Amino acid sequence: MTTKRMFISVELPETVKAMLDGLQLESSNISWLNPDQYHITIYFLGEINAGQENEVKKILSNEMFDFPEIDLKLSAVSIVKGRMIWVEVEDQTGLLQKLYSELREKIILAKIGEPAREILAPHILLGKSVGHDKLLDQDTTIKDLKNNFKPFSLKASGVSLFESELRPQGALHVKVRDFVFGRSHS
Numbered sequence: 001m002t003t004k005r006m007f008i009s010v011e012l013p014e015t016v017k018a019m020l021d022g023l024q025l026e027s028s029n030i031s032w033l034n035p036d037q038y039h040i041t042i043y044f045l046g047e048i049n050a051g052q053e054n055e056v057k058k059i060l061s062n063e064m065f066d067f068p069e070i071d072l073k074l075s076a077v078s079i080v081k082g083r084m085i086w087v088e089v090e091d092q093t094g095l096l097q098k099l100y101s102e103l104r105e106k107i108i109l110a111k112i113g114e115p116a117r118e119i120l121a122p123h124i125l126l127g128k129s130v131g132h133d134k135l136l137d138q139d140t141t142i143k144d145l146k147n148n149f150k151p152f153s154l155k156a157s158g159v160s161l162f163e164s165e166l167r168p169q170g171a172l173h174v175k176v177r178d179f180v181f182g183r184s185h186s
Helices: 015-019 051-066 095-109 140-148
Strands: 005-011 030-032 041-048 071-080 082-091 123-129 152-156 158-165 172-180
Touching: 005 172, 030 140, 041 051, 041 082, 041 095, 041 158, 051 158, 051 172, 071 123, 071 140, 082 095, 152 172
Parallel strands: none
Antiparallel strands: 005 041, 005 158, 030 123, 041 123, 071 082, 071 152, 082 123, 158 172
16 A cells, blocks of 8 residues: 655745745755755654545644634744754744644544654754764854844744655655635535
């Protein structure tokens, strides 16, 4: 049976992607993501088949109807596990966690994909270290990146279902479908 590697995310406006792209600094030990790939992962499903994909679409269609726009704040740049650079995303109202919890419950009940942790840690991956060198907060590039970052707020008006194809040069994310908050998607 054919499967696809899939995830649910909040897409970012082009203006936000451009701003985050502007933070990228020349560095031989950092591989920066293409700004087209920037997103806030809500739920990583892993490898799922066509029937499970259709079930996820039904779950998303039903869940999105009850949600208003979600206030988010891009708050800081962090180094995670010495290998990843990401922007921390604050859930200003708790609605993103509520959405995640409801999706998690329904996805687990439907026995779809990989089990996810209970608490969402929203973020935007900007880049990864190259080779075996760990990224450190005291590295000049990291200091400059953190100093250049300015926190700002945005509203999430829905989520998108993506397929993620792993390639040698990095994952390619292809949007499958949008689900807008407050609308019926049947």
